[in-house]
Amino acid sequence: MSGMMERLPGWPALPDLFGWVESGFPGGHLVPGMHGIRIEEHLADEKYVLRAELPGIDPSKDVEITVTESVLTLRAERGEEATQxxxxxxxxxxxxxxxxxxxxxxxxxATAEYKDGVLTITVPVPEAKAGTRSIPVRHG
Structure with a gap:
């Protein structure tokens, strides 16, 4: 047996699996002509932070950020001229x-800041406070 692992029948090849991570899992919706945005996100200190790689854009003209029903959507358009x-x-x-x-x-x-080709979006997420309440029982 060689040093390479054989692929099990019915299992995707590793490059296909890693492709899902970049483009979204199968069944995700990507409009033709649209490209995915590489992001990282975390939740800490009562705030959700999303960082997106968007080099070479003008954030004041080329970025649109919307929130609808708890879904944050980031859309950016780049037009670039290179001379060589x-x-x-x-x-x-x-x-x-x-x-x-x-x-x-x-x-x-939510707030957004663009620096060195990275867009950072911060959304406050206050900690839910669980209160205790007594419920009286009525006699019928």
């Missing part, structure tokens, strides 16, 4: 990504 060896090339692309916000997130209080 007396040749000019234009590169265009529309990038989109949607994520479900954690329970209790205050999407209407």
């Amino acid at each position: 060896n007396h040749r000019t090339e234009f590169r265009y692309g529309v990038f989109a990504r949607s994520v479900r916000l954690p329970a209790g997130a205050k999407g209407d209080e």
Whole structure:
């Protein structure tokens, strides 16, 4: 037997599996002509933070961030001109990504900042306070 592992019947090859991570799991919705956005996200200190790689864009003109029914959607469009060896090339692309916000997130209080090609979106998520309440029993 060689040092390489054989693929089991019915199991996807590893490159296909890793492709799902970048593009979303099968069944995800990606509009033709749209590209995914690489993101990282975490929840800590009563805030949800999403960081997205978006180099080469003008955040004031090319980025749209919306929150609808606890789903944050990030859409960016890039138009870029590159000149090399007396040749000019234009590169265009529309990038989109949607994520479900954690329970209790205050999407209407979200903030966004763009620095060094990375867009950081912060959404407050106050800790839910569980209160105790006595419920009287009525006699019928």
